[in-house]
Amino acid sequence: MAKLKIEQLFSSGNEQLNKLNQIVHTAIEEEKVLSDKLLEFEDKNLPFSSKLADKVTSFGGSWKFIIVFLLFMLLWMIMNIYLLKKTFDPFPFILLNLLLSTIAALQAPVIMMSQNRKEQKDRQRAVNDYMINLKAEIEVRNLHRKVDLLMTEQMQTLFTIQHTQVELMEEIKSLINLQFLKAGKQE
Numbered sequence: 001m002a003k004l005k006i007e008q009l010f011s012s013g014n015e016q017l018n019k020l021n022q023i024v025h026t027a028i029e030e031e032k033v034l035s036d037k038l039l040e041f042e043d044k045n046l047p048f049s050s051k052l053a054d055k056v057t058s059f060g061g062s063w064k065f066i067i068v069f070l071l072f073m074l075l076w077m078i079m080n081i082y083l084l085k086k087t088f089d090p091f092p093f094i095l096l097n098l099l100l101s102t103i104a105a106l107q108a109p110v111i112m113m114s115q116n117r118k119e120q121k122d123r124q125r126a127v128n129d130y131m132i133n134l135k136a137e138i139e140v141r142n143l144h145r146k147v148d149l150l151m152t153e154q155m156q157t158l159f160t161i162q163h164t165q166v167e168l169m170e171e172i173k174s175l176i177n178l179q180f181l182k183a184g185k186q187e
Contacts (some may be wrong), residue, residue, distance in 0.1 A: 023146060050117055057114035058109050073100075 080087040089095035
């Protein structure tokens, strides 16, 4: 009878481990679902205008642009002052000024479009971070529940094992007492 109880205790311990294993597998699958949702928001097929705006912004906000444009302006001025006999843009450089104003007028909205797109991406990242933080909070709560469940079930199992051990000890004690009584009667 005691052997049967011990086997039942071991099988209940295995059932507890199987439950926990199932809970872990479910949590892993839920994590895959969340990461798949987060990947949906990545920029994969951007329209041509967005790609162009990003390229203009990355070039227009770089040292390479500043150096190239300074060299262009110096070359323009040197050509119109020293190299050409008939200048196409004399000293106040009105044509150069018009060209600079036109570039600035076109560059500003393109940069703003790119910044707006990046702001949208930042907002989406904030939402994704919120989702991940929420998921982490839920996971921590689930872990607390799992640990509490595990501790409760293990305590019950330990009490049952202890009770079974006490019963076995009582049986051994009674058997020892019977043997002492038999040994005392035989003397």
